[in-house]
Amino acid sequence: MNSQFWDPEIETMPGKQLEKLQVERLKKTIELAMNSSFYAPKFKELGITPDCIKTVDDIHRLPFTTKQDLRDNYPFGLASVPLEKVVRVHSSSGTTGKPTVILHSQKDIDQWADTMARSMYCIGLRNTDVIQNTSGYGMFTGGLGIQYAAERLGAMSIPAGAGNSLRHLKFIEDFGTTALHCIPSYATRLAAVMKENGVDPRDTKIHTLIIGAEPHSEAQRKRIEELWGAKAYNNFGMSEMCGPGVAIECQEQNGMHIWEDNYIVEILNPDTLENVPDGELGELVLTTLNREAMPLFRYRTHDLTRFLPSDCPCGRTHKRLDRFQGRSDDMMIVKGVNIYPIQIEKVLMQYPELASDYLITLETIEDNDEMLIEVELANATDDFAALQNLSKSISRRLKDEILLTPNVKLVGKGVIPQSDGKAVRVKDLRHNH
Ligand code: COA
Ligand code: AMP
Ligand code: ZN
Numbered sequence: 001m002n003s004q005f006w007d008p009e010i011e012t013m014p015g016k017q018l019e020k021l022q023v024e025r026l027k028k029t030i031e032l033a034m035n036s037s038f039y040a041p042k043f044k045e046l047g048i049t050p051d052c053i054k055t056v057d058d059i060h061r062l063p064f065t066t067k068q069d070l071r072d073n074y075p076f077g078l079a080s081v082p083l084e085k086v087v088r089v090h091s092s093s094g095t096t097g098k099p100t101v102i103l104h105s106q107k108d109i110d111q112w113a114d115t116m117a118r119s120m121y122c123i124g125l126r127n128t129d130v131i132q133n134t135s136g137y138g139m140f141t142g143g144l145g146i147q148y149a150a151e152r153l154g155a156m157s158i159p160a161g162a163g164n165s166l167r168h169l170k171f172i173e174d175f176g177t178t179a180l181h182c183i184p185s186y187a188t189r190l191a192a193v194m195k196e197n198g199v200d201p202r203d204t205k206i207h208t209l210i211i212g213a214e215p216h217s218e219a220q221r222k223r224i225e226e227l228w229g230a231k232a233y234n235n236f237g238m239s240e241m242c243g244p245g246v247a248i249e250c251q252e253q254n255g256m257h258i259w260e261d262n263y264i265v266e267i268l269n270p271d272t273l274e275n276v277p278d279g280e281l282g283e284l285v286l287t288t289l290n291r292e293a294m295p296l297f298r299y300r301t302h303d304l305t306r307f308l309p310s311d312c313p314c315g316r317t318h319k320r321l322d323r324f325q326g327r328s329d330d331m332m333i334v335k336g337v338n339i340y341p342i343q344i345e346k347v348l349m350q351y352p353e354l355a356s357d358y359l360i361t362l363e364t365i366e367d368n369d370e371m372l373i374e375v376e377l378a379n380a381t382d383d384f385a386a387l388q389n390l391s392k393s394i395s396r397r398l399k400d401e402i403l404l405t406p407n408v409k410l411v412g413k414g415v416i417p418q419s420d421g422k423a424v425r426v427k428d429l430r431h432n433h
Helices: 015-033 039-046 056-061 067-072 106-122 141-153 165-174 184-196 218-228 341-349 384-402
Strands: 086-091 101-105 130-133 156-158 179-182 208-212 231-238 243-249 256-258 263-268 282-288 299-305 332-334 337-339 354-365 368-377 407-411 426-428
Touching: 015 039, 015 056, 015 282, 056 263, 086 106, 101 106, 106 141, 106 243, 130 141, 130 165, 141 156, 141 231, 141 243, 165 184, 179 184, 184 208, 184 218, 184 368, 208 218, 208 243, 218 231, 231 256, 332 354, 337 341, 341 354, 341 368, 341 384, 368 384, 384 407
Parallel strands: 130 156, 130 179, 179 208, 208 231, 354 426, 368 407
Antiparallel strands: 086 101, 231 243, 243 256, 263 282, 282 299, 332 337, 354 368
């Protein structure tokens, strides 16, 4: 069946033709980026012009882009269009460090909504569906990204947002929600809250879950499908690329098709930055082909994955990525929020009452993922009121920085365990990780 959201010409385009399209779009994107004060001098130095690109392999001539580049050029240094063309800004957390900023033109927003709507159609959602979103609105792209796509698809959308599980439950029942967008750990948490309140998620109208934003195993997917009596599809999104809608599993559930009309996809050895042999694990590196306000070339995602071999029975030709196996840096994803230990360290360092050793423990308590931060005091004290105030203050400052509330425990000197003389900074005991 043909539809605005199922375009066989693009989705089943033979490889050679897809490459031709990528070359055309890459040339245009380079031309656009020659307006960026970040890329223009780099391209000049490397002698790069659109004419240098004859085949997709010529991508190797282009420089890499990193999150640090985004931070160093905060806030608008990577714009490739005049700022009056920018209609939306998304940004990562981080007030002590510089956050990363992503700029969108109206064309970028439209293209993002179209591609996420295509992803929804690909997993069987239609304009008759009722799609409820549990992601944070505001700066998290999982909020507005899913919202615009659900509306574009013509579905009924429920922008309930993060938290407030009882309200989610009420909406699911009262509005007859048929599809839920949530991170995998919240799918289990919400199911538990529903059961506690006498509702079996299997008895609702929900037939589809879109799950993503954090790594999860096949076993966790099966558990979620079992809990909800619904299909759960893995969806990959990344703010720097637009947000949700970069890659999604089709109904075969055998890896995520990455939309190659929008991205050139490389999987590289994170140390040598050379291509890994096809099918081997490496770091995903992406180049945008359809974004104008802030195109990115060879962006190092730090996500570890592999290409899956063989054609997909669904007929789509866009390559499939295996579920992510971890990261090539120390970023943690907790409750759908990306956090670097250094953000926490920087906040702790602002307190003269604290020594330098700390331990972050991630654990699942009553189906909710939690973060415990144990930190050593510089000097022993038995002033409990002062200690309580101190831990409250640290927790509040950390919430501003990392956007979730950690439990802070102040401990005496020498309590944090050391391993081989080196401090262990993060212990991940979460059920699904
Ligand atoms: N998505 C939606 N709700 C979540 C969640 C998630 N990833 N993780 C936890 N929650 C719920 C909790 O179950 C709790 O619900 P309740 O009101 O029924 O008790 C509520 O959010 C608050 O959680 P809590 O752990 O007490 O608060 P916190 O201050 O540590 O975390 C969140 C605050 C959850 C709001 C914040 O971490 C957040 O906005 N996460 C969502 C991030 C997101 O949308 N990412 C993009 C995905 S594409
Ligand atoms: P953000 O920019 O906040 O959307 O976060 C992007 C990061 O979330 C990615 O780089 C991944 O590490 C992670 N992520 C997003 N989708 C998935 C997924 N389906 N599986 C595993 N990790 C994911
Ligand atoms: Zn497929």
